Amino acid sequence: MAHAHDSSSERPAILDKVRPAELPRSPLILNNRGFHWITDKVCGIVEEETPLWWKIMFGVALFVASFTFIGLGYLVSTGTGTWGLRSPVGWGWAIVNFVFWVGIGHAGTLISAILCLLRQKWRTSINRAAEAMTIFAVCCAGLFPLFHVGRVWFGWWLLPLPNQNGIWPQFRSPLEWDVFAVSTYFTVSTLFWYMGMIPDLGVIRDRATTWWRKAFYSLLAMGWRGGNRQWSNFEMAYLLLAGLSTPLVLSVHTIVSFDFAVSNVPGWHTTIFPPYFVAGAIFSGFAMVLTLMLPLRAIYRLHDVITQYHIDNMCKIILATGTMVGYAYATEFFIAAYSGNSFEKFAFVNRAFGQYWWAYWIMVSCNVITPQLFWFKKVRENHSLVWIICLFVNVGMWFERFVITVTSLANDYLPSSWGYYSPTIVDIFTFFGTFGFFSVLFLLFIRFLPLLPMAELKMVSPQADPHAH
């Protein structure tokens, strides 16, 4: 990982003459923090006595999570009718929430895989938490498609299990692709996350003072000793998994978008969906990373490892993807008008000016307008503002899925069948509870697993490259 000015011999002479000022790269770790500091900082989070705020938060999160599980219990025992669904709106909040959570689950793997391959070193400070966020978001997401079916106890029929009757799932259904795409994504992301954690788990194990901690972390560290061969294998495996995950980042949301794009519903049946969904997913994923990391940074005083540089980068990605999403909205309108298809035209005009106009304009203002504030450095440096904007983005992205799912279904081909969908309290509570469920998992993560990748942080710290200058 060393950098060397090995090309000095080919330097143009002019450079020596003008002696340009060195463009300093922003250091990824500030205040000249050493390896030991990093180890202490990260392990300290796990090793310290459970802080009071954690206990309170955990209790609250458990309580909120119970909403989801009570809601699902009621749903399964009584029927899909406990939700607000009706003809013609067969998919409502459940699918909206599913796409929302899956979208959030994109940033993690993007950060860990694509940025890894692109050698974006700034990723190291945030990738562990982002990956955890991904996995937990996918857990939340997975609940919805599973439970939204009318007979959840037969959900396993979607798995291609050989049976006497020779009945297979319908391999041409995008929902079936979803089953594979999401489960693959979940598996690979979990592997990637866990594998990256192994050296750090070894460190925590070595520092453990009680027998149970030793046992627990020994098990997780899988005999990591930090030898050269292990490092070599680790690096190779990490690279391979990064390579494996990269297409998944694009494929999962592409396939989720196929749920819509492959159908013939006006407003769903558009070829722009895959790139637009992926951009939206990255957009919402980064917003969620910032939403989580900014408070953590403050609580654990991680200002030296999660620097303004990191925050700047993430804000810029949000700005870029948010603009892409806005461009996609405009393109949809253009294509609808250009297609000459009255049903398409209607679907988009109806989105903006029909019975759900409010949802559309919430979406546009949150997703397109608010991120534009990130053009300003002052805004990016005001972390409270960044956090609020990220919340807006999250809200906006939820509404984007709502607009796509519900407005298209509510008014499709035959006006005789048009209807209006609104959620019930069960819908609302079930969704609300997933934030609790997510928080439970995330709180457990920060309490028991290394929040930051110590080994990788050390690699990018100035000390790791003593010959750099």
Next chain:
Amino acid sequence: MSKKVFEHPVAQPGEPTGPSYWRSLEERNKSPEFRTRAEREFVEGASAITSVERREFLMLMGASFGLAGLGLAGCREPRNHTLPYAKQPENTIPGVATYYASSFPGEFANQPILVETHQHRPTKIEGNPSHRANGGASSKFAQASVLDMYDPDRAQASVAADGSVLSVAAVRAFVRGLATSAKANAGAGLAFLARPSTSPTRARLVAGLKAAYPKARWVEYTPVEQNSAERVLGARALPDYAKARRVLSLDRDFLGAHDTTVEDTRAYSSARRADTVEEAEKMTRLYVVESTFSLTGAAADHRLRASSSHISGLAILFAAEVLAKTSNAAASSLKGKVSGINVDAKWVTECVADLVAAKGEALIVAGDHLSADAHRAVFLANQVLGAAVKYVAAPSPSSLTIAALAAKPAETLVILGGNPAYDAPADVNFGAAIKAAKTVVRLGYHGASFDETSAAVKAAGGTFLASSHYLESWSDGRTLSGVYVPVQPMIDPLFATVTELDVLAPFAGSDKDAHALVRETFNSLSKDSSDEAFAAWLAEGVLAGTAFVAAKPAVGAEQIKAFAAPALSFDSLEVRLVPSVHSGDGQYANNGWLAEAPDPMSKTVWENVILVSPKFAAKLAIEPSEAFINKIGGEADFLHSGALNRNINQLVDGRLICRIATLTLGDKTVTGPLFIMPGMADFTVGLQLGFGRRVGGRVATRVPERLAGRTVGNGFDVYPFVSASESAVRTGVKLTLTGATVAVGNMQDHWSMEGRDIVREGNVEDLKKNENFAKLGIDGHAPAVYGKDGAMAPALKAITTPRGNSAYEHPAHSIAPNVAVWKGHESEFPALQQWGMSIDLNTCTGCNACVTACQSENNIPVVGREQVLKGRNMHWIRLDRYFFDGRAAAGNAIPEDPQVTFMGVACQHCETAPCETVCPANATVHDDQGLNTMAYNRCIGTRYCANNCPYKVRRFNFLDFNKRVDGHYYEGPLGPEKAVKDPADLPQLQKNPDVSVRMRGVMEKCTYCVQRIQEAKIQAKVRARNSADINVRDGVIQVACQQACPAGAIEFGDITDPKSRVAKAKASTRSYGALTYLNTRPRTTYQAKLRNLNLRMPGANLVPLSRVEMTGRESHGAPAHGAAPHGDTHAKPAHGAEHHAK
């Protein structure tokens, strides 16, 4: 309900029995001790057991088994009730339905029916094809009547005055006692109140009663009279809509609201069938003058809005015009008799000119609420026109009225059927008559808890006699034209009930049972009174040669008195009272199928509404919040083509939120939700009878109130406005808004078709210019979806061009399977038949018979009002109703005088079905005969198929509608189950055993009645024996909707057989598929609607209004200036017509 006493049947002499075993001497000696022991359901002390020990248990079980074996006479058919089969199978084969002929009793005419029974359990009503006038069709009321038999709220026992339960024998003894005691004073103080009936047996008994009790009074009452013309003319008019080429209906909803709707619709639609220009020119032209928007008005070619109270005068005006045109002397005097009517004179003159021009083939019919003079005038006009109407002598109805009965209360009052405590005119205090009587006897279908009259009788200390359903009774009746038809039982009465004939017989001095009485009547009416002839009559369901004899009514113009129209204004409105499409006059109020079959025009369900005209709504300052109709004509610009045009009755979150209004007439008020209905006469308020029951069953009353322990009827009661003299039209009514609003259950939010080319419509002039006018719209621009097979005949295409999307696509189905037996004979292998359907929008009247028939055939649950409000109705076929008004281009105005079309939409069985590819579980797949099938067992309920269905015909079981009780749906497993709450679970007995009952979480939809297809295929294969002739003959399969359709608008069959009726329908130039540009290739296609315009009429539009509304290049809509001016025959044809006329 008391415990049933088990009487062990004793074999009759000569009856085949098994060997008679006996197990003890007591049994052999038939000792009384043994009999008592044997007749106990459980052994003595069985219920007293507290702890069961092994020995006791064995003892009890042994005894139970012993008792179970006591029916030792062997297995036999039920005795005394063997009935001839209408379709004769060799034996009763379990699983094979048996059909018996019967008739659905009406007050004016019986409807001949066939009843499908499964092991003697009636499950479905179908029309009797032996009666040609009905041709196998039936009305929704007849269809739904089978559910009434399994009404869990029906009275299950008779109750004496002291509250004790009466057995059937006790009831008979009681009635005999009544008859004997009344004998003393020749029936003085004895009065009977009954509903009108067509039964000759009842008429015979009533005659006998009148003879035996000369002082007794016999009164018949019905809230909705259907024979007023008969009273005036002394003869019944039988208009022949099939022969008439010009029909003028004066406020007579012959397609909607009569006992004879089926016959009339069938005749009328037969004259509306047209494919070629020549046929179209011969098509009937229908003129309608009416105040509310009825089905007849919807079918009209020219419709004139007029207040009902003026239409009696209009009838005289029309007659005068007819007489004038035929230079009849009486004309001028007649014309002068009418005053106070403001009408478009051109409408009258042009209409009459058209009628006169079609002399001999023109017909005028008048509504039953019109005045006697109106009927006289119409008769005169028809005489002059040589109208296709026959007059026959029908039995005259009773002359005594309910008002007379109430004015002089009887000492002994016998109320046979009906519900006078609810539906008697408001100025007749019938409750007092009940109270005044010393002895009141009430024969009713619902007991005191579920019926106003039964409750009043109970309160007055009367006797309640539980009535049998007509499917459990012997009786008879006559059709409209007087054909003698049976009413025969399908099953022993489910409960201890009696019939009207049972009650009347003792009074007529007969001790015979109903069966014997009917037989007597039969003997007197039939030339051949042998047992064989009787059996043949029962089997056939009609008795040939029994029609009423012709009559010659005589009416003179001088009989017609002067008519002064009442002045109407927004402060002095007119109320038009019509029977509800859901509950009739209230008698079907507890029928869930009918409650949930939407009103064809307003699409409301489960309740009634106050219909008002748009003009009046504007007066009340109810303005639509959005433009009702798109910009008419011209190129639609991008931003305007999509403006949402909602039902202007406020829709809030998809719910129809109506303002509540109070109507005041004198001291009577009626309060209900206001519904703005285009097409209403300006000063008319439409009200439907039959709602707001004060005491009613579980369907008739509202669930939330019922759960709270109160009884509040669905809808509101409008009987306060019915008076003894004026029962259908009242004037001088004032309407005020209360300021409150209420959500009303409705099944279609939308009025407009949004300029989309869904319903295609043309008129005869249009057809002449371009026979292919139906092939317009976006489909015209869509790429050929059949590739190189585009030019192929549809039938051939169906079997060659790849189709279906099942993962299990059958191997090429027209090729012999690769087995040895077919070697060398491949060409003989019959290609599989390909099923398809065609729906003729031109003949469909929107009567809902198909909806109810489908519900009955396919075990479709009733979801209840609350679930309808949530948009979860389960109907597999729905009738979409669209309003068109090309004339009203003004921004937010509600169209006052639109046209209407209906479109029946069920699963279209797309060859490339969008639902199939998206189902991850593979639960909906294509079969090799073109059916889009649904494997309920495989469905996990992702609802993706429903989302992807462009026709929105898939229905999802959101809750356990079949298992749980309405009002407890949300309690999940903690709520009561139907079977537990109601151990008998009567409605479950109606279920068709050939169709699965779906559980919650499962998607369902129209299957093309796959069970009927399978049955026909099995029969065809049985018949084929060793031959390869296994094809089902055309017409053998009749799907439920097709079978019921009185208009014959639905054809179903093999589309690969060019001779089949469906293939011919599909070959029609009017044939088109809905949304075919999506490449769905639907197997159900439509035949475009045709209107037969008289271009000289005011308001005649050369371009059909639906097309005027279509905008943009997709739809090839109207020319930019929209509708043609009045009677302008030079108007430009539609752009679409030019474009496609190649």
